Amino acid sequence: MPPLNAFVARTAPPPVMEARRWLTGLDFPAHRPLINLSQAAPVDPPPEALREAMAAMIRDEPDTHLYGPVLGHPALRSEIAWRWSALYDGEIRPEDVAITAGCNQAFATAIMTLAEPGDAVLLPVPWYFNHKMWLDMSGIEAIPLPCDARMHPDLAAAEALWTPRTRAVVLVTPNNPTGAEYPSALIESFAALARSKGAALVLDETYRDFRTAPERPHGLFTDPDWRDTLLHLYSFSKSFRLTGHRTGALIAAPARLAEAEKILDTVTICPPQLGQKSALWGLRNLTDWLASERTEILHRRAAAYAALSSLPGWRVLGCGAYFAYVEHPHPLPSNELCPLLVRDLSLLTLPGTMFAPEGDGRAKRQLRLAFANVNSEGLGALGERLAGLGEVVG
Structure with a gap:
């Protein structure tokens, strides 16, 4: 094999692609469809x-x-x-x-x-x-x-x-x-x-x-x-x-x-x-259309904050634009917790370890949830599923 650029070889792989691999082989039940909170990009086409x-x-x-x-x-x-x-x-x-x-x-x-x-x-x-x-x-x-x-x-x-x-x-x-x-x-x-x-x-x-x-x-x-x-x-x-x-x-x-x-x-x-x-x-x-998009995102922000801030032991560290960044209360580090969330709760999120230097202890307690593609009903379901996480971890 020809040589690799050492800088590129030492670079971590794309996190969103890694998270998508957690979906491999999984089927999500009709009563608990996947809520994808992993990527901060609109999934709808342009207006x-x-x-x-x-x-x-x-x-x-x-x-x-x-x-x-x-x-x-x-x-x-x-x-x-x-x-x-x-x-x-x-x-x-x-x-x-x-x-x-x-x-x-x-x-x-x-x-x-x-x-x-x-x-x-x-x-x-x-x-x-x-x-x-x-x-x-x-x-x-x-x-x-x-x-x-x-x-x-x-x-x-x-x-x-x-x-x-x-x-x-x-x-x-x-x-x-x-x-x-x-x-x-x-x-x-x-x-x-x-x-x-x-x-x-x-x-x-x-x-x-x-x-x-x-x-x-x-x-x-x-x-x-x-x-x-x-x-x-x-x-x-x-x-x-x-x-x-x-x-x-x-x-x-x-x-x-x-x-x-x-x-x-x-x-x-x-x-x-x-x-x-x-x-x-x-x-x-599209000035007026974009203003309405902003209003909808602000509604979703409020719904996300309400769902997450009511969870016992959880702490909302930041919430705005497309994102909520939270601290979880469970013993598993976030990089182990996130694949479990996909498998057992049909929630695809990214661990804080993907956004911090290796070994950062705080990142092991943190998650990023990109909520821009999830409506208020879905964000309510997010809160309900995370409320039951203790039983899954236990």
Whole structure:
């Protein structure tokens, strides 16, 4: 067998794929169907109006099937620039925007422009596992950054953990996996810390459209010098259900995007044309629909919190956007408990051990539940099943 890249070989396998293997050979009884809480992606297709528009794009617009600009369709870049400028009360220009094949590619590209093997990046724990995987595959050290009881990253700890090799700190808000929404002041303090170190803040706002707070998420873009520090990430997978069409965005200084263009040209040549056109159509036509989606997610958040917070011995650590992050009271570690939940309670969840460094004792008591695809009735059933977990474990 030819040699393997050692960085890739040492990287953990994809957690969602591992969780799906727990389903192998199982049949779920009709009275207790599977409730899948493992993946934070919409399972429904885009709304019908968008699907009709997409069909016309495929049928009537020949450039849908061709290569396009490496950094994305100019109309979509311009639309994002002015809409984000209005949302954040700042100045974002079209040349600050690059379109990527999903937000994971935006993150990977951002990191490639910032760091090289031997460098380090601060990641709050629990972390989004694909972020950790990319750093591992790139030979970049992920420095675990602790969070407080609200699941907010600890600013003082970040300053203490900073080393001369640290090139960036990464924040995800609303957070995957905890659902925590970071206050504007905290985000801005992390940006100030990164600026003081001559480093970057990589801010992933994939779940921004499902925040509980209606006000502006932060004031970073009001700073005319935001380009010196901030790299901003976004995804259309969640907002318009374009998961299979891989459309994300990276907002950064034009000089950095010129370097990103080298990466993106080599990897994808251009972002998918149908996804870009669909995102542009959605921005122009689905404002009210997206508002109703947010309302539904907030209803499900409330139902999830009610179901989980009433369980004796359980503790809700975070709940927001698509996620609830909980601490369980049972003696089994979460990586052993989760396969048992599938087999005996028809609940597919992810253990906290998938979101933390190996050996993290707290993670063994934690679970992530992605509830965005489960209605209020299903979330009530979730609470009922978990209430009986003690008998199963016993």
